[in-house]
Amino acid sequence: MTRSASGGAFGRMVSVAAPLVPGPVVKALASPYIAGSRLEDAVRTVKGLNRAGLCATVDILGESVEDESRNDMTVSDYKALLEAITADRLDANVSLKPSAFGSTTNWDASEAAITAMLTHAAELGVFVRIDMEDATTTDATLALYRRLRSTGLTGTGVVLQSRLWRSLGDVQALADLTPNVRLCKGIYLEKPDVGLQDYDAIRASFCEMLRRLLSRGSYVGIATHDEYLIVEALRAVSELGLSPDAYEFQMLLGVRGDLARTLAREHRVRIYVPYGSDAAAYSQRRMRENPAMAGLVGHAVMRKLIRRNGAGPAAHCDDSAKHKGL
Numbered sequence: 001m002t003r004s005a006s007g008g009a010f011g012r013m014v015s016v017a018a019p020l021v022p023g024p025v026v027k028a029l030a031s032p033y034i035a036g037s038r039l040e041d042a043v044r045t046v047k048g049l050n051r052a053g054l055c056a057t058v059d060i061l062g063e064s065v066e067d068e069s070r071n072d073m074t075v076s077d078y079k080a081l082l083e084a085i086t087a088d089r090l091d092a093n094v095s096l097k098p099s100a101f102g103s104t105t106n107w108d109a110s111e112a113a114i115t116a117m118l119t120h121a122a123e124l125g126v127f128v129r130i131d132m133e134d135a136t137t138t139d140a141t142l143a144l145y146r147r148l149r150s151t152g153l154t155g156t157g158v159v160l161q162s163r164l165w166r167s168l169g170d171v172q173a174l175a176d177l178t179p180n181v182r183l184c185k186g187i188y189l190e191k192p193d194v195g196l197q198d199y200d201a202i203r204a205s206f207c208e209m210l211r212r213l214l215s216r217g218s219y220v221g222i223a224t225h226d227e228y229l230i231v232e233a234l235r236a237v238s239e240l241g242l243s244p245d246a247y248e249f250q251m252l253l254g255v256r257g258d259l260a261r262t263l264a265r266e267h268r269v270r271i272y273v274p275y276g277s278d279a280a281a282y283s284q285r286r287m288r289e290n291p292a293m294a295g296l297v298g299h300a301v302m303r304k305l306i307r308r309n310g311a312g313p314a315a316h317c318d319d320s321a322k323h324k325g326l
């Protein structure tokens, strides 16, 4: 079956509409995907996951930050998270996005802040993964990873996206580091000269990258909810004769919890747990991915447009998303 990787016309429609959705509606739609706004919310969520036999990677929401003066606060928020993981003996590590440290406006300042944070993480023995953002950042992020490794910060990992034409080359280019890699399809929609557009091609690329990474000894976080890819991954680890500590599955909080719990009976499964008050960008990407939200998004956008055009009384946002169990 061939289908568009972006969800076709519908995906593009929702993608355009998502930024128009009122904040309270975004918050309600996003609630299954986000632990809450405070560190305590994340700790409580991780404890629950741990009790269910799942581990976690915790991300503090906030991306595309343009004010590098916020870096000190971001580093100190991450340090508090690292200390909570250690103090509460959570089975969790940490994920971060370079743009949360202002990388889009000042890469050097963001790199200094990330290095400070990673140094503290290394002292506490907590692993940190650098998330991958859109393709304009891939070169810089991989170069950052290489520099961090060269300074002895080994408890760090990177992300590769099977959507990108370049990614098989990146597997090869990073081989000397035997990197710890999260492998995912890639959430950012890229132009045809940068990213594969065909769903099955992205899957094929994922399978090929996975086999090459595993067979060269990389620890791989297999980040997908796609059952086809999970079956292919299970086949690859079996054929390569790998033990369960050579890889893990990774899923997002709020997505396919049933599948996560089933896999966790025999495999390590890590859940991505975002928290924080800055949920807009993360939530809008989740909305683009989830067709079940279409009706709610469409409804909310219509209300906003009607309000803007003065064609009716101001509509009140409600929390209907929660009632619908999304």
Ligand SMILES: Cc1cc2nc3c(=O)[nH]c(=O)nc-3n(C[C@H](O)[C@H](O)[C@H](O)COP(=O)(O)OP(=O)(O)OC[C@H]3O[C@@H](n4cnc5c(N)ncnc54)[C@H](O)[C@@H]3O)c2cc1C
Binding pocket: 130, 131, 132, 133, 159, 161, 182, 184, 185, 186, 187, 188, 223, 224, 225, 226, 227, 250, 251, 252, 255, 256, 271, 272, 286, 287, 289, 290
């Ligand atoms: C732990 C983790 C970390 C990630 N880190 C990054 C990163 O650093 N950079 C990056 O670009 N991307 C990242 N991603 C996102 C990833 O690239 C994909 O966009 C996302 O996982 C959806 O792809 P999929 O493989 O699950 O397949 P899809 O074909 O998109 O989904 C397969 C099935 O999963 C379910 N599903 C998927 N998403 C949702 C959703 N939002 N709501 C409800 N159901 C859903 C549906 O049943 C769907 O049919 C990460 C994903 C995970 C799981």
